[in-house]
Amino acid sequence: MKVFLAAAALSLFAAAAPPPWQWSLPRGIAPPPVPPENPMSQARVELGRLLFYDADLSADGTLACAGCHEQKRGFADGNATHLGVHGDPGRRNVPGLANVAWLPRLTYADPSATTLEMQALIPLVGERPVEMGMKGLEAQIGRRLGANPCYRRMFRRAFPQGRGRIDLAGVAAALAAFQRTMVAFDSPNDRFMAGDETALSADALRGKAVFDRVGCAVCHGGRDFTDAAYHRVEAVGGRDPGLAEHTGQQVDIGRFRTPSLRNVSITGPWWHDGSASRLELAVRRHGKGAGLSARDMGLLLAFLDDLTDRTFLADPQFSRPDRACGKPL
Ligand code: HEC
Ligand code: HEC
Structure with a gap:
């Protein structure tokens, strides 16, 4: 009996430990830097992908990251600039996202945006210009996404230590993990x-x-x-x-x-x-x-x-x- 319980506990433990992330990169290309507090995992990348396409991350539910960053255009868009949710004119052109994981400085001119985790906060809660407009609505993120049992499950799997918490920091971390997989080496x-x-x-x-x-x-x-x-x-x-x-x-x-x-x-x-x-x-x-x-x-x-x-x-x-x-x- 004791032996059986120990084995069961072991296999439970094994099920909880995420499989190590496998980069699939061409020969000779080293993986990009990854902040130690946001290790890559399949669960985080999958969650980040879903979030990237989810307009619920904007104030009025109309604008996802992908609303400005379109895959068929290399994750840029065809406009000079792009309006934010409240109609604020964009200030800058939307850049493509190929191989952003390797860029040590993000955006055209904000030297504080050195990681994809930090950068994601700019469109989400930034105010110059307002893009997705979630400033002041941060608490709604947990409520909106948490209403969906699938998101609850995905956040638990992506952040096993987070005990199911759904918040802005988790959203930014998952988006960053997904964007690190946007690798392009086939031109x-x-x-x-x-x-x-x-x-x-x-x-x-x-x-x-x-x-x-x-x-x-x-x-x-x-x-x-x-x-x-x-x-x-x-x-x-x-x-x-x-x-x-x-x-x-x-x-x-x-x-x-x-x-x-x-x-x-x-x-x-x-x-x-x-x-x-x-x-x-x-x-x-x-x-x-x-x-x-x-x-x-x-x-x-x-x-x-x-x-x-x-x-x-x-x-x-x-x-x-x-x-x-x-x-x-
Ligand atoms: C002194 C550094 C420097 C040199 C040399 C340089 N560039 Fe640039 N390039 C830049 C910067 C900085 C920008 C962004 C300018 C802006 O948007 O205000 C840019 C923008 C561009 C863009 C527009 C990219 C976009 O997505 O909007 C293209 C295309 C480009 N450069 C091609 C070239 C070509 C071709 C050459 C050689 C003839 C060249 N550059 C030489 C620094 C440089
Ligand atoms: C309203 C349009 C819009 C939305 C929505 C948007 N972005 Fe952007 N994104 C931009 C613009 C414009 C820039 C360039 C800003 C600058 O350089 O000042 C940018 C820059 C970036 C960069 C930096 C790329 C580089 O070359 O440095 C990343 C990464 C990025 N966005 C990811 C995201 C993510 C993740 C989301 C969703 C949370 C998102 N964006 C939502 C317009 C948008």
Whole structure:
């Protein structure tokens, strides 16, 4: 009897311990950093995916993260800016989310947004601008989601220590875990870098040489085409103070974090305010892009086009879930 009980207790324990997270990354790519207080698990990722598509996380139940971040556009949207739930005009263009897990600095100009957990609070409860509008409504998150037995089960499984608590911090943690899985390494350029010499078209290959020759890679360098640093790339004139809004420093006026160029040809319109309606215009607005010949520009655009990972845009792991807790939604 005693032996039997001990075995039963052991197997209960085993059932509670989540299986270790398995990254599925191409050879040679190390997993992204993960904050120790938010370890990856299947349960957290599944919950985060459901939350990413759930408009109940907005004040009036109309705007999910996915309302601005659409998978088929690399998780950007096709607008210059996007209205928040209360009609506040957006201030900045919606960026794509491919490989955000590796970005050490998030957003165009908020140096305090260094983790996906912190960043998620900006759309949820931020006020400049109001996006999802949950400031002051934090307590409703537990009530709204908790009304659904499926969410109660998913939160218990995702946060075994949380005893079923559903709150803003848990929502942000699950969203971060899901976004860390938004991995894109299957563009023609990725395949070329992995050794497939035929992956880039002849024009794209020449465009890659132009990209390096004229110094684009000085800022858009590395695997994700960003140094994650802040630069001013055109004469200050816009209304957006950029980094200066946070630092108060004159020198930071008009400085923005270099955006990643992954999927860039489909994440338009471009620029921090969406004011570049064509990719070519975004390139020409740089000092280094201004003087390019028409031929070099054409080659460069062919290269930028080959930074698009079409697998990522249709990967069912990131799509709107059609089931939750095994039931159709
Ligand atoms: C109203 C539209 C809107 C909604 C809703 C929205 N976002 Fe965003 N998101 C943006 C904009 C605009 C930015 C860029 C803000 C900036 O740089 O100042 C952004 C930036 C980001 C970034 C940083 C990407 C980078 O390259 O640094 C992440 C990550 C992100 N959003 C995730 C989320 C998550 C998670 C949610 C849901 C909780 C969400 N967003 C909801 C518009 C939106
Ligand atoms: C000095 C650093 C730097 C150099 C060099 C540079 N960029 Fe940029 N790039 C940036 C920054 C910063 C932005 C964001 C500007 C903004 O939105 O205000 C940007 C924006 C862009 C965008 C728009 C991205 C988007 O999602 O809106 C494209 C495309 C781009 N750069 C391509 C290039 C190309 C091609 C070159 C070479 C001709 C180049 N850049 C050289 C820093 C740089």
